[in-house]
Amino acid sequence: MASGVILEVENLRxxxxxxxxxxHPVRGIGFSVSRGETLCIVGESGCGKSLTSLAIMGLLPxxxxxxxxxxxxxxxxxxxxxEREMARQRGGSMSMIFQxxxxxxxxxxxxxxxxxxxHLRHVGQNRTAARDRAVFLLExxxxxxxxxxxxxxxxxxxxxxxxxxxxxxALMCGPELIxxxxxxxALDVTIQAQILHLLAELQREFQMGMILITHDxxxxxxxxxxxxxxxxxKTVEEGPCETVFDxxxxxxxQGLLRCIPIPGLTRRGERLGSVPGIVPxxxxxxxxxxxxxxxxxxxxxxxxxxxxxxxxxDGHAYTCLxxxxxxxxxxxxxxxx
Amino acid sequence: xxxxxxxxxxxxCVFQVGQGFLRGSKPLRAVNGVSLKIPRGQVVGLVGESGCGKSTMANILxxxxxxxxxxxxxxxxxxAGFSRRQIARRIQPIFQDPYSSLNPTKTxxxxxxxxxxxxxxxxxxxxxxxxxxxxxxVGLPRRVxxxxxxxxxxxxxxxxxxxxALxxxxxxxxxDEPTSALDVSVQSQILNLLQxxxxxxxxxxxLISHNLAVVQHMADRVAVMYLGRIVEEADSDALFDDxxxxxxxxxxxxxxxxxxxxxxxxxxxxxxxPNPIDPPxxxxxxxxxxxxxxxxxxxxxxxxxxxxxxxxxxxxxxxx
Amino acid sequence: MTNTNATISLMFRQQQTAEDILEPSPWSKxxxxxxxxxxxxxxxxxxxxxxxxxILAPLLAPHDPYDQDLTKRLTNPFWHExxxxxxxxxGTDKVGRDYLSRLIYGSQISLLIGFSTMLISGVIGTVLxxxxxxxxxxxxxxxxxxxxxxxxxxxxxxxxxxxxxFGASLTVVILVLGLFLxxxxxxxxxxxxxxxxxxxxxxxxxxxxxxxxxxxxxxxxPNVLSSLTVVATVEMANAxxxxxxxxxxxxxxxAPTPSWGLMLNEGREYMFFSxxxxxxxxVCLFLLVLAINLFGDxxxxxxxxxxx
Ligand SMILES: Nc1ncnc2c1ncn2[C@@H]1O[C@H](COP(=O)(O)OP(=O)(O)OP(=O)(O)O)[C@@H](O)[C@H]1O
Ligand SMILES: Nc1ncnc2c1ncn2[C@@H]1O[C@H](COP(=O)(O)OP(=O)(O)OP(=O)(O)O)[C@@H](O)[C@H]1O
Ligand code: SF4
Ligand code: SF4
Ligand SMILES: [Mg+2]
Ligand SMILES: [Mg+2]
Numbered sequence: 019m020a021s022g023v024i025l026e027v028e029n030l031r032x033x034x035x036x037x038x039x040x041x042h043p044v045r046g047i048g049f050s051v052s053r054g055e056t057l058c059i060v061g062e063s064g065c066g067k068s069l070t071s072l073a074i075m076g077l078l079p080x081x082x083x084x085x086x087x088x089x090x091x092x093x094x095x096x097x098x099x100x101e102r103e104m105a106r107q108r109g110g111s112m113s114m115i116f117q118x119x120x121x122x123x124x125x126x127x128x129x130x131x132x133x134x135x136x137h138l139r140h141v142g143q144n145r146t147a148a149r150d151r152a153v154f155l156l157e158x159x160x161x162x163x164x165x166x167x168x169x170x171x172x173x174x175x176x177x178x179x180x181x182x183x184x185x186x187x188a189l190m191c192g193p194e195l196i197x198x199x200x201x202x203x204a205l206d207v208t209i210q211a212q213i214l215h216l217l218a219e220l221q222r223e224f225q226m227g228m229i230l231i232t233h234d235x236x237x238x239x240x241x242x243x244x245x246x247x248x249x250x251x252k253t254v255e256e257g258p259c260e261t262v263f264d265x266x267x268x269x270x271x272q273g274l275l276r277c278i279p280i281p282g283l284t285r286r287g288e289r290l291g292s293v294p295g296i297v298p299x300x301x302x303x304x305x306x307x308x309x310x311x312x313x314x315x316x317x318x319x320x321x322x323x324x325x326x327x328x329x330x331x332d333g334h335a336y337t338c339l340x341x342x343x344x345x346x347x348x349x350x351x352x353x354x355x
Numbered sequence: 356x357x358x359x360x361x362x363x364x365x366x367x368c369v370f371q372v373g374q375g376f377l378r379g380s381k382p383l384r385a386v387n388g389v390s391l392k393i394p395r396g397q398v399v400g401l402v403g404e405s406g407c408g409k410s411t412m413a414n415i416l417x418x419x420x421x422x423x424x425x426x427x428x429x430x431x432x433x434x435a436g437f438s439r440r441q442i443a444r445r446i447q448p449i450f451q452d453p454y455s456s457l458n459p460t461k462t463x464x465x466x467x468x469x470x471x472x473x474x475x476x477x478x479x480x481x482x483x484x485x486x487x488x489x490x491x492x493v494g495l496p497r498r499v500x501x502x503x504x505x506x507x508x509x510x511x512x513x514x515x516x517x518x519x520a521l522x523x524x525x526x527x528x529x530x531d532e533p534t535s536a537l538d539v540s541v542q543s544q545i546l547n548l549l550q551x552x553x554x555x556x557x558x559x560x561x562l563i564s565h566n567l568a569v570v571q572h573m574a575d576r577v578a579v580m581y582l583g584r585i586v587e588e589a590d591s592d593a594l595f596d597d598x599x600x601x602x603x604x605x606x607x608x609x610x611x612x613x614x615x616x617x618x619x620x621x622x623x624x625x626x627x628x629p630n631p632i633d634p635p636x637x638x639x640x641x642x643x644x645x646x647x648x649x650x651x652x653x654x655x656x657x658x659x660x661x662x663x664x665x666x667x668x669x670x671x672x673x674x675x
Numbered sequence: 676m677t678n679t680n681a682t683i684s685l686m687f688r689q690q691q692t693a694e695d696i697l698e699p700s701p702w703s704k705x706x707x708x709x710x711x712x713x714x715x716x717x718x719x720x721x722x723x724x725x726x727x728x729x730i731l732a733p734l735l736a737p738h739d740p741y742d743q744d745l746t747k748r749l750t751n752p753f754w755h756e757x758x759x760x761x762x763x764x765x766g767t768d769k770v771g772r773d774y775l776s777r778l779i780y781g782s783q784i785s786l787l788i789g790f791s792t793m794l795i796s797g798v799i800g801t802v803l804x805x806x807x808x809x810x811x812x813x814x815x816x817x818x819x820x821x822x823x824x825x826x827x828x829x830x831x832x833x834x835x836x837x838x839x840x841f842g843a844s845l846t847v848v849i850l851v852l853g854l855f856l857x858x859x860x861x862x863x864x865x866x867x868x869x870x871x872x873x874x875x876x877x878x879x880x881x882x883x884x885x886x887x888x889x890x891x892x893x894x895x896x897p898n899v900l901s902s903l904t905v906v907a908t909v910e911m912a913n914a915x916x917x918x919x920x921x922x923x924x925x926x927x928x929x930a931p932t933p934s935w936g937l938m939l940n941e942g943r944e945y946m947f948f949s950x951x952x953x954x955x956x957x958v959c960l961f962l963l964v965l966a967i968n969l970f971g972d973x974x975x976x977x978x979x980x981x982x983x
Contacts, residue, residue, distance in 0.1 A: 037711075062538045177405070206404040207565055208622055211609035215619040233538060236568075236611030240619045260615040277543035279572035280612050281595060286572060287550060290543035296508045417882045443884030456875035459701075460897040470883050506698045519879070 024195050024227040025074070026050040028088035032069050034081055039301045043069050045251040046325065048088075049244075051195065051227040056218075058238040058259070059231045060274075061248035064297055067231045070248075071197045074229075075114055076104035092194060110140040113188040115181075117200040122184060123172040129156075129183055130168025133190060140191045148190075155186040159216055178209035185217065195227045202237070214241060235278055239263055244333070247271050250308035251300055252325065257334030267328075267336040267345055269313050307338065315340060359431065360395040360559045361416060361446065361527050366425030368411050372632060383632050385411040386422070387583035393527065398553070398560040400574030400591070402567060402606065406631060408583045409563045413531045416561065418442040430526075444474065447520035451532035453512035457504040463490075463515055464500040470523045489518040492555070493548060510541035514548065521552065527559045535566060546573065567610045571595050579603045582629055582639040589664040599666045601644045638669065646670060708977045715973020721966035729782040737764070738773035740780040740933045747771040752951055768941060768952060777933040778959055784934045785915050785963055788849055792914035793907050795853025800860020801903060807861070808868025809891055815865075822861050830855045830917070838926045848927050852914050863906050867899045901978035908971030912964045919960055935960050 032044035044066040051057050059067050072078050074089070076099070089097045091112065096104070108114070116122040124132060130152060137148035149168070156164035159182040172180055181201060188196055198217065202210035218241060221228050230241055238245055242259040247268065255268040266272045276291025284290065295312035298304075306321040307313070313320070319339055327335040328342060368386040386408045393399045401409050414420035415427060418439055427434040429445060447470075450456040457466055467489055468482040477485070483500075490497050493514040504512055513533065520528055533549065534542040546569065552558060564570050570577055571591060578588040579600065587600040598604045605622045625643035629635055635642050641651040651669055658665050659672030666672075698704070709715060728735060748771045750760040760767070765775040807818035830852075837851045871877060872895065880894050921927030922936030930937060935956040942952030 062540065207567065207609040208404060208605050208624055211611065211620055211622050212624065214611075215621055218619055234611070235539065235613045239613040239615040240611050240617055242615075263613060263615040274539060275613065277539045278613065279543075279546070279568045281568055281571045281610060282612070284572055286575075286591065288572075289547055289550070290572070292543045292547065293540035294544070296510070419878065419881050438884075439881075440884035443882060446882075448879060448882045450875040450879065452875055456879055458876045458880075458894055458898070469880070473883050473885055473889075503701045505701050516879075 023050050023052050023090075024092060025229075026088060026090045027074065027086060030070065030073055030086040030089065031084070032066070032073050032078065033083045033085075034079070036301065042300050042304060043251050044073065045300075045304070047246075047248070047251075047253055049246055049253075049256070051229060053194070053227055054222065054225045055243045056221065056228045056230060056241055057244045057246060058242035059229065059246045059248055060233060060235065060238050062297055063233065065248045066251040067233075067248060068199055071114065071199050071229065071231055075108055075112065075197065076101070077108075077114075106140070109136050109188075109193075110191045111193050112195045112197070113191070113193040115184050115188050115196065115198040115201045117203055123180060125172050128169050128171055129175075133168070133183075133187055136187055136190045151190060152186070155189050156183070158189075158220065159183075159186045160212070161186075178205055178213065181205060181209075181213055182216070185213070185220070189220065189224070192224065193226060195229070196221070197229045197231075199231045200233070201230070203232070203234075210237075217241075235274060247274075250298055252308070253327075253337065254309065255336040256327075257330070258332060261330075261332060261334045265334075265349075267330065267334075267340075267342065268309075268338050269315055269340075270309050271336075273312075357394045357396060359392040359428070361393040361561070362428040362431070363389055363391045363412070363415065363422075364426045364428060365390050366412075366415055366422040366427065368408075368415060368420060369423040381632050384583050384634070385631070386415065388425070389580075389583070389585050391578055391585060391588075393559055393561055394576070395526070395559050396557060397575040398562055398573050400570035400577040401561060401563045401580060402565060402570055402577065403580030404565065407580045409580060410531055412580075413448065413529045413561070413563060416527075416529055417446055417448055440474065443470075444523055445525055446527045446529060447523065447525040449513075449516050449520050449528060449530045449533045452536050453509045453516060454504075454536075456516050457512055459504050461503070462500070463502055463504070463507075466504070466515060467500075467518045467522055470519065474523065476523065485522060486518075489522050492521070492552070493518045508541075509537050510544060513537065513541075513545055517545075517548065517552070521556065521558075524556065525558075527561065529561045529563070531563045532565070533562070534569065535564065542569075549573070567606060568612070579606065582631060582634055584639065584667065585665075586640070586667045587665065593664050597664075599664070599671055600640075600668045601646050601670075602640050605645075705977065709973075712973045712977050714969045715977055718966045718969030718971075718973055721962060722970055725782050725963055725966065726786065728779055729786050732779050732783055736773075736776035736779045737762070738776040740772060740776040741931055742772060744771035749945070749949055751949070765955065766949075766951065768938075769945070772931075774952070774955065777938060778935070778955060780933040781935040781938060781956065781959065782963070784845070784928060784932065785918065785960070788845070788852070788918040789911040789915040789967075791849045792852040792856060792918075793911040795849070796855070796857035796910055796914075797860055797903070797907055799854070800857030800906075801864050803857070804861040804864025805868045805891060805895065805899070808865040809872050809887075809895065811869070811872075818861070818865070822858055825855070825858050828855070831920070834917070834921060835924070835926045838921070843926060843929045845928055845932070848918055848921060852917055856910050856914055856917075859910060860903070860906050863902055864899060867902050868895055871895045871898055901974070905971050905975045905978075908967050908974065912967040912971075915960070915964060915967075 028048040030044060030047045034041045034043060047070055049057055059070065061067055069078065073084050078084055086097055089095065091107065096107070130149065133152035134145060134148040137151055152168060153164045156167060161167055161179060161182055175183065201217070202213050205213065214237060232238060239259065245257060245259050245262045246253050247255040247270065249270050255262060255266065255271045262271065266275055270293065273291060273293035277293065279290060293312055298308050298311060307323045310316040310320040323339050325337055327337045329335045330342060365388050366386055367384065367388050370383045370385055371380040372383045389412065401412065403409055411420060415422050418434065429437060429442065464483070464486050467486045471477060471482050471485060486500055487497055490500060495511060495514050499507065499511065507515065530549065534545050537545060549560070550573070553560060562570060562573055574591050576589070577591050577594045578585045579602065580586065581602050587594065587603045594603065595607065598607050605624050608620050608622050611619070623645040629639060629642065637653045638644070638651040638656050641647045644651065648669065656667050656669045658667045747760055747763070747767050748769055750763055750766045751758045752766040753759060753764050763773050763775065765778065768774055768777070803818050803821065807815040833855065834851045838847055841847050877890060877894055880890050918927055918934070919936030919939065922934045923940045925940065928934040928937055938956040939953060942956070945952050
């Protein structure tokens, strides 16, 4: 995918002052997204996925502080853009799909109004043009009788339909980058598959970059080009999707993959793997590998580990003390990935 | 097949749903003529999309919701012969949301011992011992007894809910989406625990879930629900190897196994969502069904059995 | 399952949850939040002082609040130069009663009215609200109708009418206010109970075979208690102000009872020459109502955070 990087982020940090001290929910995240590429960010609840996406969109809560060594969107540094400039980017060349379709559509305006609004604000053409685009996109996202739907209110649609409307809204201004934060978590499996299928198709068609946030490894495997596994505010492993799934290097990634029952692979009643323990508290000064209280391979040195990723080539990297030989040797001994 | 611990016979549950101001109410058939057998010692999975009536079924089985018609049989005896408390001793629930299933103002000890107090089991002096025992059983450290739910993680709370359900040694546990609010790493712990407890206490489970991978992992028999009806029911292997109803097929086709070499499947399902108040004529699935034929639009299919494999679809049996 | 097997699986399970208790207990958190909430603390301190004054009134008051001394009418409080009486620090009123003592005893009346009204209206409103919220359907419709009927009645006018009809006395004022100020209790309790009813722990209690009264009292009530206290403070302040207003207009507590509202009324004539006769009971009322409101607001912040 040589065709142009859309977004490049380096060492993104978010700090939020809370009653108990300073919370560090995002502690140095970096990634890049190219045209037509899907980056999946996966991780446990509370590991900072949503805050990462909000930080890019400039939508962090008021009290949160953001710092980054680099945040280039379409070649432009967006770290110091004012609120008004950011608002122009949002919904224009960069748009977001949230998890809850119910709360992210305004219940008191019709679908048509809300779709046209976005278009008028960013593109500023006339109403007819906005309306035409709304109908075009509603059809595109698989809503039947699109023209007649414009007059409906969000509550008159099903959850799946609402999420489709959200997608249409995100596409209204032909964005270069879509950030989708758990876009299907609230939906049924059949509808989830439909929506993801749709997103993948639209992305290919319009050659957009996409950041998809999820905690479902099934979705990641099926949709992602690149994967970023987050734990406690840090990237613990990243790389091309196939490589990460075939040869996970970090103990956390390995643990996650062992946890899920896979039809056809895990036998009924068989014990599933697990990652015992819980996510550590991210308040105050933190040092070393934050996974060490849950890690089977933890050793003393892990408490002083510095974040230097081990590169495996091809963009695959993991942040753990264990040497690649050790992990690979173990995998060979076990005979399974 | 072994004897049924729990069975529903043609149960229907109708809610009157208000249509808004001054517009009266209309009947909503949340459960529409369902007969389901839960054999003793087995795990029956119940799957289907949101709003198809799974939780209503659970409520009926727990005796919390009186069916509009039909009967529930406990070990073969009609529900009419049982009081709520008698039902409570046989059947206990585990709910989805570990954050709302525990009373935030009570300690863990009070929560787990509550069934004992309600049913006057044993002397109050024995309750603490029972609670400790249950904490061990579900793998919680004993010191949580004095804590409050807000001090525990989601997985720990779900363990407390399981301890509360099991303290009276029920025969059947109805698990309504027991792991869907949990992270995958915690989900596997809870599934393992449910698996162990089943062996240890000889339990029977009804496992409601929309995660088919979980259902396949746990269930011996699976029933697929659509719009208040069971449209397919079979032994787990048969159902997953040879899904028959188009909805079951779409459902299985939608399971996203973590295989990076595959893309997102196209389920070929329509997007028209059925309105449960005004269900489609004929086969309720016909507006979304890729195999829909003329007869489907007017004549409702009926259940056709092929051994243990029951399907309700015109593709598998002539209409009457 | 054999014994060893069971032990192994047990050990395995415990090792699985080798996780700590996440948080400090809700009570210690509550305590910390209370100590960090200034409005709650200030309100609580003033309130405690006023309640203490009311209880200890016989000890604190230098004089009998009813004792008239026509030779010492309208003496000035201590900060004046002329016409002060060392016996009466805050001066005397038009019939020579010690103003400080009357103010001190006045706190009893205000608190008594506020508290009893809150109790009566609280019981009525909570019973109605919780019943409507828990049972819903037809019961809810009836209760809603009662609430709306009540809301359509002007409290103040009805109270004045009742005083005219039954004669003015403390009991009548308390009863009238108590029987009228329950609407907010009912509305709030109804909506909170409705939410609580659908929570899974209530469903779990039903599945356990608990009776309906048990569920309402033991499962739902403790969880609506914090909201109930907040409404109670609002209603208490409301009742105190209403009593003052009624007394001021002559429809409330009757002379010679030392009520702050009545004292405001009596001081009205001397507004220009002896403004403290008006100002002092006014300040007392203001402080009491402010304290209750600060306390209630703080309580809401403190407990809302707890529920999050
Ligand atoms: N406004 C805020 N104030 C304080 N802490 C916050 C705030 N927003 C988020 N956090 C904390 O930051 C951490 C990361 O939150 P975030 O929402 O990014 O998690 P997430 O990975 O998206 O989790 P989930 O999968 O549950 O959505 C969490 O511990 C959360 O409690
Ligand atoms: N008390 C009620 N009054 C009216 N309608 C109800 C009531 N309870 C459930 N319903 C309706 O009955 C249908 C079935 O609901 P149910 O909760 O059983 O679905 P479900 O399969 O459990 O869905 P989910 O997967 O979302 O939990 C829904 O259309 C719902 O709106
Ligand atoms: S650094 Fe140590 S504790 Fe962290 S993942 Fe690697 S081995 Fe485990
Ligand atoms: S009966 Fe017809 S419409 Fe219904 S599922 Fe079968 S083929 Fe599809
Ligand atoms: Mg999130
Ligand atoms: Mg449900």
